Amino acid sequence: MTDASMQGGAAAPSRKSSIHTIDARTKKRNAAEARFKAYGLAAILVGLFFLVVLAVSIVRNGLPAFTETTVDLEFVLTEEQYQEAEGTLFKTAAYTDFFIAGLREQLVEDGVEVAFDEDAIERILGKVGGNLREFYRANEDKLGEPVSFTMSASSRVDGYMNGRVTRDGLEDSRFLMATDLDLVDVLRDAGIITQSFNWNFITGADSGVDNPGGAGIGASVVGSFFMMIVVLVLSLPIGVAASIYLEEFAPQNRFTDLIEVNISNLAAVPSIVFGILGLAVFIQFMHLPQSAPLVGGLVLTLMTLPTIIISTRASLKSVPPSIRDAALGVGASKMQAVFHHVLPLAMPGILTGTIIGLAQALGETAPLLLIGMVGFVARGYPDGFVGGFTEANSAMPAQIYTWAARADVSFYEKAWGGIIILLLFLLTMNIIAIILRRRFERRW
Amino acid sequence: MTVKLTASALAIAAVSATAAAARDNVQVAGSSTVLPYASIVAEAFGENTDFPTPVVESGGSSAGLKRFCEGVGENTIDVANASRAIRSSEVEACAENGVTDIIEVRIGYDGIVFASQQDGPAFTAFEPADIYNAIGNQVLVDGELQDNAYNSWAEFNSDLPDVEIAMFIPGTKHGTREVFEDKVLLEGCESTGAMEAMMEAGMSEDDAEDACLDVRTDGKSVDIDGDYTETLARIDANTNGIGVFGLAFYENNTDKLKVATMSGVTPNTETISTGEYPVSRPLFFYVKKAHIGVIPGLKEYAQFFVADEIAGPNGPLSNYGLVADPELAETQAAVANEETMGEGM
Secondary structure, three states, X not given: OHXXXXXXXXXXXXXXXXXXXXXXXXXXXXXXXXXXXHHHHHHHHHHHHHHHHHHHHHHHHHHHHHEEEEEEEEEEOOHHHHHHHHOOOOHHHHHHHHHHHHHHHHHHHHOOOOOOOOOHHHHHEOOOHHHHHHHHHHOHHHOOOEEEEEEEEOHHHHHHHHOOOOOHHHOOOOOOOOOHHHHHHHHHHOOOEEEEEOHHHHHOOOOOOOOHHHOOOHHHHHHHHHHHHHHHHHHHHHHHHHHHHHHHHOOOOHHHHHHHHHHHHHXXXXXXXXXXXXXXXXXXXXXXXXXXXXXXHHHHHHHHHHHHXXXXXXXXXXXXXXXXXXXXXXXXXXHHHHHHHHHHHHHHHHHHHHXXXXXXHHOOOHHHHHOOOOEEOOOOOOOHHHHHHHOOOOOHHHHHHHHHOOOOHHHHHHHHHHHHHHHHHHHHHXXXXXXXXXXXXXXX | OXXXXXXXXXXXHHHHHHHOOOOOOOEEEEOOOOHHHHHHHHHHHHHHOOOOOOEEEOOXXXXXXXXXXXXXXOOOOOEEEEOOOOOHHHHHHHXXXXXXXXXXXXXXXXXXXXXXXXXXXXXXXXXXXXXHHHHEOEEXXXXXXXXXXXXXXXHOOOOOOOOEOOEEEEOOOOHHHXXXXXXXXXXXXXXXXXXXXHHHOOXXXXXXXXXXXXXXXXXXXXXXOOOHHHHHHHHHHOOOOEEEEEHXXXXXXXXXXXXXXXXXXXXXXXXXXXXXXXXXXXXXXXEEHHHEOOEOOHHHHHHHXXXXXXXXXXXXXHHHOOEOOOXXXXXXXXXXXOOOOOOOO
């Protein structure tokens, strides 16, 4: 270029160029580069925009799930009332009636001057009977003594306190009347209805559809946890052993090629297929219990294995051959070279791959649909460690799916809240993966 | 690969040896319409008795009955929920797998309502004929049977708003679809005269009935295979949309939806229980008699479900939107006596 312009000299001013004036072709090239940079930037900005929209909508929709509206009341249940309630078939309803009567007395005592009809208190309260019965069955000595209870209010009162429910919106509602809100206002001013952090959402189990206040994600977190144990215990050793054999020991022939192709294909199989397989093999053929985290874990193991094998093989490959040669050179056997030198160096990569595979399995719903983990399943905590594997339980994504399909809007909020918890778990796992990689990764 | 499979099979066998202990909870699966009620009962059953809370899975009536009919034994379900009666083909499939004694329990009635956006056009009164004219495949125009080309509701009924037709109806996997076809489409087909015209054109009565159930495929009628929440989302996004919901779902979302009358009757638990409101259907669950006495709490669960305190007019189910069965006492007796299908009917 410089040669050409020097030869051209003053005779051809159009071809003359200097580093101070930029010619048309350079301009064009610079413009193309600037355009490409702009495209890239735009792509990143669009991606960021969607991420922000997603994060904002998740947080905005999910935060109400973490506050609960409660009714605080000091309440006395007499021995006779206890016996009477225990004598009925629908005991919890009897407890609820006593609690409502107690709240009504309290209101009369306080001199509340709002007109409210017979059932207003029932509509304001959530389902309290179950908690009351549980408490008094465990503490019979508290009968006849005043005990202060904090009971959840109904989902619509909760919505009113959060601003989701308005007076206009209650026009046709049978579950809470617009007039009841006057009573709610008075109770709030009297400090009987308060809002607090909803611990029950984090520690509780699933509840019936008419009891959104009692629903929590805790039991399904436990279900997910036991599933992840199964996945980890089975897929890590199997996956690592398979990769070491394929990478270090297996002869290169048609047969191993076939296996390799199959593993890569298996990684791309839709997860629902593993669900159908799980139903047919584990439940119908092997007679494992239905809806159990054990079966869920086995299905997810099948799904996670290819991911772990592929990432393990990649990290084994990235260990330089000189390490193996050096080990073999000083007289180590093949196995010693692999286990004393290659494997420790590949470990950060293997762990990262495993954690990412687990995170993927943690968020998987489709296969769980088929093995009966969707519905009213996460009803309580399992009984002991073995029970955690065999007793019917749900998993976090399945629980979120269940809640999103329920009629009451409060459950929809809970579904978003559940997404926040699930994302926190995924984020933690990914951060652990990153830290492991940063800490232990060796570069050559 | 084979090595891996054997290894995992060994691991499974080791765990399953401990897992094969007796199941102590009732296992239920089936209709997503019955699921809400079953979950209310299951929770109450767990709270009020010493039995563990039953597990209630969703998945749809047909899927539930299919699993119910897989056989007898602990790894099969005890109860199938259904939003329609069991079909004779399903009874046969059951019998083939050894499930012969089935107790049918009717828990009450479910109303099916038509609702549109709260702020949308005034869709407040429908006749079955209107729905048929809107989404039927072949409609009668000026005495001629032709492919449905209506774009707006006002074109066939000047009382209805002049807005584009957009209906969201339950997909064919739902039990609700069957009721919608029987009580609305077929009814409308007959009352508009389309069915008569089809039969005059040479169709047999059965063929004409089938043809009446065909809905137009030009996108004005959309099948929803998901739950009512999906229908609600579609209605939210479309001012002119009309959706088909269960009564309980509508009552839980009155702030977003307004309901239309059918043949002049407003749907609520009263009009449905008296039969005035035409579009309703019974809900059932089916109990495997062979499991009673094997699975603890199974009979107690069935009895608890249909007790007056639960399924009666003032119970939690009716409070949530189930229309109580006026003949509940007979059902209670049938459950108490473990009357199987064919015996008491």
